[in-house]
Amino acid sequence: MVSIDVWNASVDFPIFDAKSRSLKKLALGKVGGKIGSEGRVPIIEALHDISLSLKEGSRVGLVGHNGAGKSTLLRLLAGIYEPTRGHSRIIGKVAPVFDLGVGMDPEISGYENIMIRGLYLGMTRKQMEARVDDISAFTELGDYLQMPLRTYSTGMRVRLALGVVTSINPEILLLDEGIGAVDAAFMAKARDRLKDLVARSGLLVFANHSDEFLAEFCDTAIWMDEGHVKMHGDLREVLTAYKGYDPFERMHMPHEAPVLSGNGGE
Numbered sequence: 001m002v003s004i005d006v007w008n009a010s011v012d013f014p015i016f017d018a019k020s021r022s023l024k025k026l027a028l029g030k031v032g033g034k035i036g037s038e039g040r041v042p043i044i045e046a047l048h049d050i051s052l053s054l055k056e057g058s059r060v061g062l063v064g065h066n067g068a069g070k071s072t073l074l075r076l077l078a079g080i081y082e083p084t085r086g087h088s089r090i091i092g093k094v095a096p097v098f099d100l101g102v103g104m105d106p107e108i109s110g111y112e113n114i115m116i117r118g119l120y121l122g123m124t125r126k127q128m129e130a131r132v133d134d135i136s137a138f139t140e141l142g143d144y145l146q147m148p149l150r151t152y153s154t155g156m157r158v159r160l161a162l163g164v165v166t167s168i169n170p171e172i173l174l175l176d177e178g179i180g181a182v183d184a185a186f187m188a189k190a191r192d193r194l195k196d197l198v199a200r201s202g203l204l205v206f207a208n209h210s211d212e213f214l215a216e217f218c219d220t221a222i223w224m225d226e227g228h229v230k231m232h233g234d235l236r237e238v239l240t241a242y243k244g245y246d247p248f249e250r251m252h253m254p255h256e257a258p259v260l261s262g263n264g265g266e
């Protein structure tokens with residue numbers, strides 16, 4: 001059974017090369033984490049006193065303003081950041097999909113990049129060999145797959161990366177927002193694959209600004225605000241509190257409720 005537990009966790013970033021002395025005074029803007037100081041070094045308190053328990057079947061959307069701590073939380077949940085204070089326990093293999101370009105080498109072919117990116121996301125060579133034809137067909141890149149990646153347009157790279165990402169079997173799938181940033185026609189095609197990917201993931205946390213995306217893939221949500229968990233619960237309730245209106249009322253979707261089964265909210 002996969003799970004992620006976090007107890008009273010904080011993540012600080014000390015900034016050793018901050019320019020202004022006035023930074024040492026506690027400052028708080030509209031966006032971003034709190035800037036404080038520890039001795040003489042300014043620190044950004046990106047996450048503060050986070051406690052969470054995510055179990056198998058969780059489908060969690062992550063919302064919040066710029067700098068609220070979503071990406072930092074995803075990295076904490078991935079085990080990439082250790083908490084500065086508090087504890088975390090991750091049970092299961094994490095597939096972190098934060099940047100579609102990570103793990104891609106411009107000098108090698110599309111085919112080779114499919115393999116490398118798959119290995120990076122926790123698949124074995126054998127598993128990737130079994131998937132490469134399916135991924136190739138999905139990307140519609142044809143003979144380009146034999147060309148070095150540096151000859152691809154941005155959209156072509158995204159096709160390749162999405163093809164690989166949607167082919168994996170993740171125990172814990174952590175998605176940052178970039179995944180939604182492809183052209184509409186290709187996204188429509190990728191959506192079904194994304195849906196299948198989410199359905200076979202043990203646990204999903206998905207940072208995204210699109211209500212439609214969140215409604216399609218998640219049933220609960222966490223609202224991050226200035227490094228804190230401001231609200232954690234049913235997706236619709238959290239989105240309504242965060243936005244100040246119920247976005248489900250304006251949504252043009254074939255179904256009103258999220259289509260995927262999960263832990264049923266809290």
Ligand SMILES: Nc1ncnc2c1ncn2[C@@H]1O[C@H](COP(=O)(O)OP(=O)(O)OP(=O)(O)O)[C@@H](O)[C@H]1O
Pocket residue numbers: 013031032033034044045046064065066067068069070071072073224
């Ligand atoms: N590597 C880093 N070094 C210093 N500060 C950082 C670092 N990463 C994030 N921060 C700070 O931590 C806070 C939270 O940033 P984070 O990227 O987690 O926010 P976010 O909610 O993902 O924002 P966005 O929606 O704009 O992507 C911000 O104040 C940011 O300045």
